[in-house]
Amino acid sequence: MRVKTPNLGKVYLNLCPGWCLTHNNAHHDNGRIVIGWCPCSFHVNILSMSSQFIHCEVKPTQGGKGFFCTFVYGFNEISSRGALWDGIREIAKKVEGGWVLMGDFNDLSSVDDRIGSTVRVAEIRPMMDCLNECGLTDVKASGKYFTWTNKQEGTARVFSRIDRVIANSIWLDSFDQAAVTFLPEGDFDHTPVVLRVYEVPLIKRPFKFCMWCYYSSMMDAVKEAWRQPVQGCHMYQVVEKLKRVKGVLRTLKKQGFGEAERDLIQATEEFTMIQDKLHENPGNIECIEQERIVRGKVQRAKKCVQAMLQQQAKLNWLKCGDENTRIFYQAIKARRRQNRIHAIHNEQGESVETHEKVSTAFLEYNKNLFTGKEQQQVVLSTLIERGKSITEEHKRIIMCPVTKEDVRRVMFSIPDDKAPGADGFNSCFYKKCWEIVGD
Structure with a gap:
């Protein structure tokens, strides 16, 4: 002023x-x-x-x-x-x-x-x-x-x-x-x-499969949940089994399974202690074997942390590495700040600011957008004829039965860091567990 x-x-x-x-x-x-x-x-x-x-x-x-x-x-x-x-x-x-x-x-x-x-x-x-x-x-x-x-x-x-x-x-x-x-x-x-x-809204975070694929116990949990029989069509069976897997993984996370950063700290401390013992007694065969085992634990924990950070930061151009951890965290914070929407104008032109009203404004807009009246205007055949149209060969390819190998080829062509589907599972889950879920 x-x-x-x-x-x-x-x-x-x-x-x-x-x-x-x-x-x-x-x-x-x-x-x-x-x-x-x-x-x-x-x-x-x-x-x-x-x-x-x-x-x-x-x-x-x-x-x-x-x-x-x-x-x-x-x-x-x-x-x-x-x-x-x-x-x-x-x-x-x-x-x-x-x-x-x-x-x-x-x-x-x-x-x-x-x-x-x-x-x-x-x-x-x-x-x-x-x-x-x-x-x-x-x-x-x-x-x-x-x-x-x-x-x-x-x-x-x-x-x-x-x-x-x-x-x-x-x-x-x-x-x-x-x-x-x-x-x-x-x-x-x-x-x-x-x-x-703005006040931080207390909302339940949706499930998102991230770094669990680096843990052997995850495979056992998925196998146990997947082998339980489900009655219904094939699509219904897949959906229900994915729900079971999601519940099992959430339970594992509550037990500390998902604390990737904590696991890395504990593995690193254990690795340092064993190396100190090895320096005191360089010829100790038992310490050499323990160092090899713990080194593997540290490497797996690092992969989990980096995979989690890379997915959250959406930095596809950045390779995982110790020197990039700070960049990941900075990118995650900037991305979260940018993606938050605290206020918006609804369809009536009113400014709304609470979390509930902002969510309602988005829902109403998209509901009106996708559930409005159907287009009544007729598309002229002359316009269609000017453009490209599918041939009989295209029709034959489209109508061909989809094989298991077709599904596998498409799934394995999707990069691991791509955004997951609405159920929270990304291509990395299906690749790692293909032997279990592929059928």
């Missing part, structure tokens, strides 16, 4: 009575930033300020995670914003914990951040360099992409994305349910910005 000094009294009296407010008017004559907070909800400690930012520490009064927050209002001139980037760099050196910055930076970080006027690389470089050096990225946002307009007519109209909310990785990990909404600007030239941390 930008308020000149003579008007501050009106703000204190009329805007959010009972709130605490502070400003940086001492650093600029025209007044640039005013921030307010409810003292019943937050403790705010002002750490530093300048003519272009106010930096503070925020702590909830009811407990919870505290963080650092910087409110920004950058100058219009490129040369004047140099002090802003230097100030942010200095803060980054001192910050130890979550840090979020928000406001009008009056600058661009991409050539796509403005239309109606040319964007030069030299113009975006100062902000890009600062964000990269400080490890800052945009918080997931929805709503209006361009946050400012000059309100001019015709070809003179310019749209820019100069207002933003950015944070470091610690803040993003601490508040992974946070999302930014850029509202319509109305009569103003800037769009209002709302940063909100």
Whole structure:
């Protein structure tokens, strides 16, 4: 908020009575930033300020995670914003914990951040360099992409994305349910910005077959569940047996079977202990044999962890390896944040934000889309004749009986890391258990 000094009294009296407010008017004559907070909800400690930012520490009064927050209002001139980037760099050196910055930076970080006027690389470089050096990225946002307009007519109209909310990785990990909404600007030239941390919905996670194929006990469990007879047609038998397998695997997971990372830690510790004994007694045949056995356990545990992480991260281009574990985790977190939908407009144009209402909006839209009236327009035969059509040979191939070998060939051609079906089983399950489930 930008308020000149003579008007501050009106703000204190009329805007959010009972709130605490502070400003940086001492650093600029025209007044640039005013921030307010409810003292019943937050403790705010002002750490530093300048003519272009106010930096503070925020702590909830009811407990919870505290963080650092910087409110920004950058100058219009490129040369004047140099002090802003230097100030942010200095803060980054001192910050130890979550840090979020928000406001009008009056600058661009991409050539796509403005239309109606040319964007030069030299113009975006100062902000890009600062964000990269400080490890800052945009918080997931929805709503209006361009946050400012000059309100001019015709070809003179310019749209820019100069207002933003950015944070470091610690803040993003601490508040992974946070999302930014850029509202319509109305009569103003800037769009209002709302940063909100949504409540985590308690929902049951669907079954997903992942890294179990590396465990020998999984094969025994699948074999036991699959051999139990089921009455009905072939398709019904397959579906029911898959349900049984799913239940068995879930039971194994509850018993600690699915804790791949824990298994890796325990196997690694055991491996280290045996190697220490072997160094004390290099000729011990028993220790040499134990080292060989435990090495196999460590390798299997690593494969399980990497398979799990790779599937969750959807990084098909990245090969499994110890050096990639951090990349996997970062990609998983970024993917989960990006895939979350906290708010949406339903078919009536209303904005809904709760998990139940968002789910209902998706269901209603797709129900109306796929259960609407059938198309009554007749397709002209002349249009069909212009395109390609199947031949008699194609018909013969299509009508041929499907053999077990055909199913096997298609199944084994699907990569292991492809998304599973609606039942949660991917091609990796069928490949590993083909001798059991193939018939």
